[in-house]
Amino acid sequence: MVPGIRFRDFEDVLANAGSLADAAEAHGSLCGALCAMSPYRMQDWVNEILPDGASLPEESAAVIERVFMTTANTFGEQGMEFEPLLPDDEQPLNGRANALALWCTGFLYGLGTGQISDLEGLVGDVGEIVRDFTEISRATGDEADADESNEQAYAELVEFIRVAAQVVFEELLPLRSQAFPSAQRLH
Secondary structure (H helix, E strand, O other), rough: OOOOOOHHHHHHHHHOOOOOOHHHHHHHHHHHHHHOOOOOHHHHHHHHHHHOOOOHHHHHHHHHHHHHHHHHHHHHOOOOOOOOOOOOOOOOOHHHHHHHHHHHHHHHHHOOOOOOOOOHHHHHHHHHHHHHHHHHHHOOOOOOOOHHHHHHHHHEEEEEEEEHHHHHHHHHHHHHHHHHHOOOOOO
16 A cells, blocks of 8 residues: 555565564554654664564665655655555455554554553553554454455554554654654764
8 A cells, every 4th residue: 555565565575584574564663663763764674674684685675665765755744645554455354454453563563662661651642542553453354254344344444544653653743853862962
């Protein structure tokens, strides 16, 4: 769902590099970390999702860079153009539902790698979103039939996490702004 990037391509790059992270989980962790930390560099993310010493062919490195740059850029845009990177709608519903749960798991992990020491203690919109993402991360799609109501429910959850992730990004701007000046000190 990220413009110009197919989930399958990102999944293949991670698998070939020996990543233990699923593609949805890796993208979720990127999004959570971008919400919680400033600056968050591509190398920081690569260190999280790939095993130490993993070398990537140029084409694979380009895919990872495109995922990082597109995600980072769309979070900051006013047009609400951010999209979670999830399997295409042609994939079975149970696989997409499992990927959505992994995306939320990754998001929570990424958020926790920042300066937030207690995710469960968050209040307001961000706290509610964290609790909702926690519930979604526990969901499984094993029993999901591909009927119209389940497809609709899945589409609504995807839209919810898309908007909710942007809300978290906006709400945590003061946290990221505080972190940036201290990271720039030379003393």
